[in-house]
Amino acid sequence: xxxxxxxxxxxxxxxxxxxxxxxxxxxxxxxxxxxxxxxxxxxxxxxxxxxxxxxxxxxxxxxxxxxxxxxxxxxxxxxxxxxxxxxxxxxxxxxxxxxxxxxxxxxxxxxxxxxxxxxxxxxxxxxxxxxxxxxxxxxxxxxxxxxxxxxxxxxxxxxxxxxxxxxxxxxxxxxxxxxxxxxxxxxxxxxxxxxxxxxxxxxxxxxxxxxxxxxxxxxxxxxxxxxxxxxxxxxxxxxxxxxxxxxxxxxxxxxxxxxxxxxxxxxxxxxxxxxxxxxxxxxxxxxxxxxxxxxxxxxxxxxxxxxxxxxxxxxx
Amino acid sequence: xxxxxxxxxxxxxxxxxxxxxxxxxxxxxxxxxxxxxxxxxxxxxxxxxxxxxxxxxxxxxxxxxxxxxxxxxxxxxxxxxxxxxxxxxxxxxxxxxxxxxxxxxxxxxxxxxxxxxxxxxxxxxxxxxxxxxxxxxxxxxxxxxxxxxxxxxxxxxxxxxxxxxxxxxxxxxxxxxxxxxx
Numbered sequence: 369x370x371x372x373x374x375x376x377x378x379x380x381x382x383x384x385x386x387x388x389x390x391x392x393x394x395x396x397x398x399x400x401x402x403x404x405x406x407x408x409x410x411x412x413x414x415x416x417x418x419x420x421x422x423x424x425x426x427x428x429x430x431x432x433x434x435x436x437x438x439x440x441x442x443x444x445x446x447x448x449x450x451x452x453x454x455x456x457x458x459x460x461x462x463x464x465x466x467x468x469x470x471x472x473x474x475x476x477x478x479x480x481x482x483x484x485x486x487x488x489x490x491x492x493x494x495x496x497x498x499x500x501x502x503x504x505x506x507x508x509x510x511x512x513x514x515x516x517x518x519x520x521x522x523x524x525x526x527x528x529x530x531x532x533x534x535x536x537x538x539x540x541x542x543x544x545x546x547x548x549x550x551x552x553x554x555x556x557x558x559x560x561x562x563x564x565x566x567x568x569x570x571x572x573x574x575x576x577x578x579x580x581x582x583x584x585x586x587x588x589x590x591x592x593x594x595x596x597x598x599x600x601x602x603x604x605x606x607x608x609x610x611x612x613x614x615x616x617x618x619x620x621x622x623x624x625x626x627x628x629x630x631x632x633x634x635x636x637x638x639x640x641x642x643x644x645x646x647x648x649x650x651x652x653x654x655x656x657x658x659x660x661x662x663x664x665x666x667x668x669x670x671x672x673x674x675x676x677x678x679x680x681x682x683x684x
Numbered sequence: 685x686x687x688x689x690x691x692x693x694x695x696x697x698x699x700x701x702x703x704x705x706x707x708x709x710x711x712x713x714x715x716x717x718x719x720x721x722x723x724x725x726x727x728x729x730x731x732x733x734x735x736x737x738x739x740x741x742x743x744x745x746x747x748x749x750x751x752x753x754x755x756x757x758x759x760x761x762x763x764x765x766x767x768x769x770x771x772x773x774x775x776x777x778x779x780x781x782x783x784x785x786x787x788x789x790x791x792x793x794x795x796x797x798x799x800x801x802x803x804x805x806x807x808x809x810x811x812x813x814x815x816x817x818x819x820x821x822x823x824x825x826x827x828x829x830x831x832x833x834x835x836x837x838x839x840x841x842x843x844x845x846x847x848x849x850x851x852x853x854x855x856x857x858x859x860x861x862x863x864x865x866x
Contacts, residue, residue, distance in 0.1 A: 371767040397770040401756070406806040409756040676756075680767060 372677045376495040378484045379504035380545035388549060392514055394673035395666070402438070402669060412441040412679055417473040418466050421498070422448040422459075425477055427640055427664065428498050428508070432475050435671035444471065459483060460490050467491055473679065476500075494678045502536050508639055509542035511670040513550055515663045516587055519635055524551035529581045531620065532591035532647050535562045535609075539591060539639045544570055557581035558620060561609040578620050582627070582634055589637040590622055590648050613646050623649040627657065635659055688847075692836055692859040700835045704816060705737045707833055708785065717811070718783040719748035723800050724755075724771035727788035729850040730818050734787060748782075750775035757799040773803075780808040785833075789848050791817040794829030819846050819859060 372387045380388075401409055417436050421429055429445075436443045446466065463474065473494045476484055481503035488495050499505040517523050528547055534540045534556050547554050548571060555573040556563055568574050575581045582588060593616060600607050610616050627634060636648070636658040644650045653660060692700065712718040715738070722731025728751055735749045755761075755770040786800055797815060804813065816833035821840050840846060840861055847860040 394770060397753070397755075397772070400773050404806055405808060409806070410802070411756045411761055414762075680762060 371681050376488050377506050377674055378488060378497050380506045380509050380542045385549045391510055391673045394677055395514055395669040398669040398672040408438055408440060410440045411676055412439040415472045415679055416442045417475060418444050418471045420446045420474060420476045422478045431667040432498060432671050435668050435675060439672055439675055463487055463491060467493055496674060499538050503538055504542045505538040506542050507671055507674060508539050509546035511663055511667045512543055512589060512637060513546050514670055515659050515666050519659055527553045527585045528587045529555040529557050529585040530589045531557045533562045533593050534558055535564050536594045536597045537591050544572060555581055559610050582630055585634060587635040593643055593647050617646050621647060622652055624651045627652060633657060637663060686863045688860045688862040690858055691861055694857050697857040701733055701737055704833050704835060705734060705741055715747045720785050720787060721750045721752050723788040724751055724753040730789045731787035748777045752800060752803055754796060754799040754803045757802040759795060775807055778808055779810045781811045784810045784813045785816055786813060787816045790819045790846050791831055792821045792824050793826040795826055797829045798827050
């Protein structure tokens with residue numbers, strides 16, 4: 369096991385399978401660190417990290433911030449709502465100004481797909497993508513696959529279905545890349561309007577019947593219905609992706625009766641935040657089959673591993 | 685170029701191991717308040733041997749024994765050309781107010797031991813920490829660290845390195861001095 373093959377974590381599609389394995393084995397060490405009486409280690413004490421959140425986030429931002437603090441890095445937080453972005457400053461100007469204050473790493477969430485790639489061409493700092501529009505959310509996919517590995521031993525050969533709003537989900541795309549690289553079989557399930565055309569060219573199965581999908585799989589990763597993106601305006605008309613939330617819950621919601629009626633026991637995942645009663649009912653989210661809180665816990669260890677591995681590349 | 689030299693073979697090695705174990709028993713009695721911590725990765729071969737031999741000598745299986753990885757505490761992170769690969773840490777007991785014997789194979793610059801002290805203190809406040817090494821390369825220290833128990837003392841020059849072969853990995857126990865090639 370060596371260092372990562374990349375300088376930035378822009379997306380899972382740029383990683384090699386060996387990079388993912390390296391991140392996992394490093395995260396194992398950090399899980400142990402997080403169980404100690406003193407959970408802080410000094411590795412990144414000479415590093416300053418800027419957390420640039422141009423889009424709202426609670427979980428990811430707190431998870432990154434905690435990971436950075438556990439590694440003893442100095443951090444600066446930035447959110448678009450209270451910044452000069454509102455005054456019309458460009459992304460590269462904003463970031464260059466922050467870097468002029470001697471920042472070594474940038475963790476960025478941005479509504480525009482590809483924003484971290486653009487940034488990586490213009491600045492020297494290591495960049496970690498914390499979600500770029502509907503493109504990728506690599507650390508989420510890593511922690512999802514890591515949580516599967518932790519629960520059922522390995523990812524290779526396992527059957528995983530991703531349920532819900534695939535169209536607007538960066539979690540779905542990163543998960544597909546990550547699970548495929550690790551050798552899992554991947555299926556997507558959701559209303560046809562929320563499944564992108566030609567997605568099957570990525571070598572995955574598409575299923576529109578939730579019962580059949582759950583019968584097939586070992587693990588179901590249930591995505592949030594993004595209520596803020598459920599209307600689409602074209603030619604002056606507003607079109608909905610499905611008639612109502614109630615109808616969605618009826619056809620694609622995962623509930624206890626449905627799970628209990630299956631022969632197999634399916635492990636339930638959700639990247640959060642949950643719309644309880646829409647894509648998943650409370651008694652499923654809080655059941656023994658659910659590893660939702662393990663995902664959150666593992667998120668800190670995975671992000672520590674990514675920060676440590678990127679920072680550990682030798683200074684030139 | 686000089687041929688590799690053996691400085692300790694199997695028989696000599698056994699004598700050294702027995703002597704070190706007896707020294708530990710002399711100072712720590714029945715080990716009720718003492719635990720042993722091996723330093724990853726290569727100190728573990730040595731600490732496993734010490735713990736096994738102590739168990740045989742004392743007819744007791746209960747010595748508290750842990751493994752400590754110091755990667756996250758090293759002072760050459762981001763400065764070393766080779767990537768520092770972290771290993772397991774398993775310390776499944778409290779070290780609060782305990783006597784700790786840290787064990788490593790070769791004491792060279794002392795930097796690993798410096799890092800291990802930092803790492804150890806994150807698990808609690810021990811009463812006392814001692815250091816045992818199989819090989820002490822005197823005259824090469826970068827920091828003021830000395831061992832309390834030493835297997836062999838060696839005055840190797842910087843152009844040489846000490847290689848420890850273990851029965852578990854190489855078939856027999858041997859300590860070598862080897863000239864570095866550049």
